[in-house]
Amino acid sequence: MEHTEAAQAQDRARTLGALGEDEVLRRILARVAAPAGTAVGPGDDAAVSTPAGPLVSTADMLVEGEDFLAEWLDPRALGRKAAAQNLADIAAMGADPHGLLVSLAAPADTPIETIEAIYDGLAAECARAGTGILGGDLSGSAVLTLAITALGTLPAPAGTGAPAGSARPWLRSAARPGDAVVLAGTVGRAEAGLDLLFAGFRAASAPAGCAELIEAQLAPRPDYASARALRGWARAAIDVSDGLAGDLGRMARASGVRIDLDPAALDRLARPLLPAARALNPAGDAAAHRERARGWALAGGEDHGIIAAGAAPTPGPPQRGTPVGWEPIAACSAGDSGVYLAGRPVGLKSFSHFRENG
Amino acid sequence: MEHTEAAQAQDRARTLGALGEDEVLRRILARVAAPAGTAVGPGDDAAVSTPAGPLVSTADMLVEGEDFLAEWLDPRALGRKAAAQNLADIAAMGADPHGLLVSLAAPADTPIETIEAIYDGLAAECARAGTGILGGDLSGSAVLTLAITALGTLPAPAGTGAPAGSARPWLRSAARPGDAVVLAGTVGRAEAGLDLLFAGFRAASAPAGCAELIEAQLAPRPDYASARALRGWARAAIDVSDGLAGDLGRMARASGVRIDLDPAALDRLARPLLPAARALNPAGDAAAHRERARGWALAGGEDHGIIAAGAAPTPGPPQRGTPVGWEPIAACSAGDSGVYLAGRPVGLKSFSHFRENG
Numbered sequence: 105m106e107h108t109e110a111a112q113a114q115d116r117a118r119t120l121g122a123l124g125e126d127e128v129l130r131r132i133l134a135r136v137a138a139p140a141g142t143a144v145g146p147g148d149d150a151a152v153s154t155p156a157g158p159l160v161s162t163a164d165m166l167v168e169g170e171d172f173l174a175e176w177l178d179p180r181a182l183g184r185k186a187a188a189q190n191l192a193d194i195a196a197m198g199a200d201p202h203g204l205l206v207s208l209a210a211p212a213d214t215p216i217e218t219i220e221a222i223y224d225g226l227a228a229e230c231a232r233a234g235t236g237i238l239g240g241d242l243s244g245s246a247v248l249t250l251a252i253t254a255l256g257t258l259p260a261p262a263g264t265g266a267p268a269g270s271a272r273p274w275l276r277s278a279a280r281p282g283d284a285v286v287l288a289g290t291v292g293r294a295e296a297g298l299d300l301l302f303a304g305f306r307a308a309s310a311p312a313g314c315a316e317l318i319e320a321q322l323a324p325r326p327d328y329a330s331a332r333a334l335r336g337w338a339r340a341a342i343d344v345s346d347g348l349a350g351d352l353g354r355m356a357r358a359s360g361v362r363i364d365l366d367p368a369a370l371d372r373l374a375r376p377l378l379p380a381a382r383a384l385n386p387a388g389d390a391a392a393h394r395e396r397a398r399g400w401a402l403a404g405g406e407d408h409g410i411i412a413a414g415a416a417p418t419p420g421p422p423q424r425g426t427p428v429g430w431e432p433i434a435a436c437s438a439g440d441s442g443v444y445l446a447g448r449p450v451g452l453k454s455f456s457h458f459r460e461n462g
Numbered sequence: 463m464e465h466t467e468a469a470q471a472q473d474r475a476r477t478l479g480a481l482g483e484d485e486v487l488r489r490i491l492a493r494v495a496a497p498a499g500t501a502v503g504p505g506d507d508a509a510v511s512t513p514a515g516p517l518v519s520t521a522d523m524l525v526e527g528e529d530f531l532a533e534w535l536d537p538r539a540l541g542r543k544a545a546a547q548n549l550a551d552i553a554a555m556g557a558d559p560h561g562l563l564v565s566l567a568a569p570a571d572t573p574i575e576t577i578e579a580i581y582d583g584l585a586a587e588c589a590r591a592g593t594g595i596l597g598g599d600l601s602g603s604a605v606l607t608l609a610i611t612a613l614g615t616l617p618a619p620a621g622t623g624a625p626a627g628s629a630r631p632w633l634r635s636a637a638r639p640g641d642a643v644v645l646a647g648t649v650g651r652a653e654a655g656l657d658l659l660f661a662g663f664r665a666a667s668a669p670a671g672c673a674e675l676i677e678a679q680l681a682p683r684p685d686y687a688s689a690r691a692l693r694g695w696a697r698a699a700i701d702v703s704d705g706l707a708g709d710l711g712r713m714a715r716a717s718g719v720r721i722d723l724d725p726a727a728l729d730r731l732a733r734p735l736l737p738a739a740r741a742l743n744p745a746g747d748a749a750a751h752r753e754r755a756r757g758w759a760l761a762g763g764e765d766h767g768i769i770a771a772g773a774a775p776t777p778g779p780p781q782r783g784t785p786v787g788w789e790p791i792a793a794c795s796a797g798d799s800g801v802y803l804a805g806r807p808v809g810l811k812s813f814s815h816f817r818e819n820g
Contacts, residue, residue: 143516144631149551149701150520150614152631155513158501161596162508163563163611167603170567193507205521207609209528238519241609245525251565251599251609253521256508273502273510343507 120219120244121212129242131216135223139203139236151238155202160256160273162193168248176301179218181323182250183225189345190254191233192326192408196343198274198335199256201235206252209245222250225323233328261336274341279359279413285434286418288334288410289327290320291348291373292397295404296380297321303384313379326408327428334430337419338412347403348373349450351411352434352443359413362439367446369433373401402450478577478602479570487600489574493581497561497594509596513560518614518631520551526606534659537576539681540608541583547703548612549591550684550766554701556632556693557614559593564610567603580608583681591686619694632699637717637771643792644776646692646768647685648678649706649731650755653762654738655679661742671737684766685786692788695777696770705761706731707808709769710792710801717771720797725804727791731759760808 120128138145144152166186168174187204194201206226210219230236238255261271272278279285297317300310307318331341340359344351348365356363374397381393388396413436422431443450478486496503502510524544526532545562552559564584568577588594596613619629630636637643655675658668665676689699698717702709706723714721732755739751739758746754771794780789801808 144633148631148633148635149554149699150518150557150612150631152516152518152555152616154516158510158512159517159560159613160508160510161561161563161611161613163565163597163609164599165565165567165601165607165609167567167601167607169604170602196507197510199508202517203519205519205611207521207523207611209523209525209607239521241522243523243525244528245605245607246527247603247605247607249523249525249567249603249605249607249609251521251523251607253519253563253565253611254508255517255519255613258510273506273508275502275506277506341507 115215118216119213120210120216123216125242128216128219131220132223132242135220136227136237138238142203142238146237146239153203153238155255155257157257157259159202160194160197160199160258161253162190163251163253164190164193166250174248176322178322179221180225183222184229184323186250186252187226187229188324188326189408190252191229191235191328192343192410194254194256195326195328195331196274196341196410197256198271198338198341199258201233202255202257203235203238204230204252204254205238206240206250207243208240209243209249211246211248212244214248259335271335272339274338274412276340276342276355277358278340279355279361279436281361281436281438282416283340283413283436284416284418284432285352285363285411285413285436286334286430287373287433288330288412288430289428290407291344291409292377292400292404292407293317293320294324294406296377296400299384300380305383311379311383313376314383317377317380320407324406324408326410327426329426330423330428330430331410331412333423333426334412334414334419337414339414341410341412344405344407344409344411346405349402349443350405355411355413356443357441359436360441361436362442362444363434363436364444365434365450366432369431370398370401370445372431373433374398377401473573476574477571478568478574481574483600486574486577489578490581490600493578494585494595496596500561500594500596504595504597511561511596513613513615515615515617517560518552518555518557518616519611520548521609521611522548522551524608532606534680536680537579538583541580542587542681544608544610545584545587546682546684547766548610549587549593549686550701550768552612552614553684553686553689554632554699554768555614556629556696556699557616559591560613560615561593561596562588562610562612563596564598564608565601566598567601567607569604569606570602572606617693629693630697632696632770634698634700634713635716636698637713637719637794639719639794639796640774641698641771641794642774642776642790643710643721643769643771643794644692644788645731645791646688646770646788647786648765649702649767650735650758650762650765651675651678652682652764654735654758657742658738663741669737669741671734672741675735675738678765682764682766683785684768685784687784688781688786688788689768689770691781691784692770692772692777695772697772699768699770702763702765702767702769704763707760707801708763713769713771714801715799717794718799719794720800720802721792721794722802723792723808724790727789728756728759728803730789731791732756735759
């Protein structure tokens, strides 16, 4: 009994409330690094840095109960995911990352280890993308909340002596009739992983081929390198955060083009999702599994794959393994700004905050 | 009865949940403007802009129940405050604002008018500071949360033909023995206003001299113009967010100097706070009122005044009315990195999130 009380007291001593803001900040700052070349890093009123070209900026929040559930929380994975979804937006503009600003709000009874693991995850994904953390804020809240701003810079056009910043950003509105559309990275895996989690599967005990889908949900890994490989060819792009159908639709509407998704490409994208379809419906037949997997590939966001369009043909044959690679998935033509599959319009299902009856 | 049900249904139809994310975003984007010269504003994966010099970046969150109370919520004032506290950090680096990124999370039953008023307040304060909104994010949450990143750029040194960015940032660590310390803006008003609010006073019905203190709490107005007037003289600065004593202490420790606060300056700063001291303690005597007012002036953050240090003498006599002005308040000398008042160390009381027994 006495032992339990002592252990509880020790646990309480390791919460944010007990340690206080200054000590929590000290521990966070010990775990993160500013990007190379930063003049003034975290610690003053603001950071000072020198972007190499025009600035690209984007912000995203992750909120407990809305974007992730406390019961599945792997805090390191959460940090990775928060960094990844912002850095994917920078990559989808054709830009290099310049740094993150991270604001975190958490309940006073949060263990310091949870916060440290979140920042370890943020730092790990920043390192994978070749950047770091410029600054941020720490606050109390009843709801664990991570708000990130990612900054990036536009590079010089590939293979030219032009100065940094003379490359154009990849706008979603810049696709043209005749363009080919490629996907860098993956789609549908995070959504299949979410359904596996809802059904009670966990990465450690999942059937073959399912653990990586659960991982994609908990900590997606955008394929920054494959996005970079498209420089010099791509002129339009969008980060797939709401699903292939939804985000191809956004590109189609913004660019005023019709986009025809290649059914064979969709089947290729759906193939790695089949193990989840089988695990969730062991009694189903192959047609049912294929249908479910195609549904995830069409409607599943959060892998943060990047769709890019440029003048056909694509820059060489599909490139795989950097780490995922890119491959052609669709073609643009003059038309009614919709997305089509085998000649029929694709329903645009996309995730929306706030929509109660969606 | 039927009428009430109809009215309730109409109210529900005007919540974030009923309108859905796309419609809420459309309404927000109609109320905000990107800063002048922005190449790509809100709406794509990220914004694209061209900073005129080295980049200054900072982030801050405002959380319901922690940084503001729902019962006092004036949503327009909240937007103003959120923008002001971030833009004050930019001004306290000696920088010009480049733009804000705004992430907002709110419950699905929040009326759209609340959100519109928050963005009206953000846009109004951005306009006062001469900047705009580059982008952001919208999410659901049980707790209303505003997370802001402010960007700025270092200007060219005043009165020279040097290129933008060659001015040095005003670091808190750059004060030197012999420097004079000035305050641009005000201190203590927001804290006095908070105590008035806790005691039940409201701006509309407050005694003479008290309404402006309540306003300073609900929507502080940093004196950006007076901070700019110190360019070419200041070399160190800090935004007073945690109180004059606490933030002078931070400058003293970071710079390794002793800072002596001028008792006459403290009395001048305390004078506008006397109406609150009298309203809260009508039976108290003048000495008690003076003591309370000096306490607010020493310990009250959130006016977002800016403390700056530079080589003595100060750049001319105190400058008042732009809109508030700046005035000398302290002097630096070689010493023990503390803050002193009439030869005695000043207790460093500062606000801390998470500290339960602070």
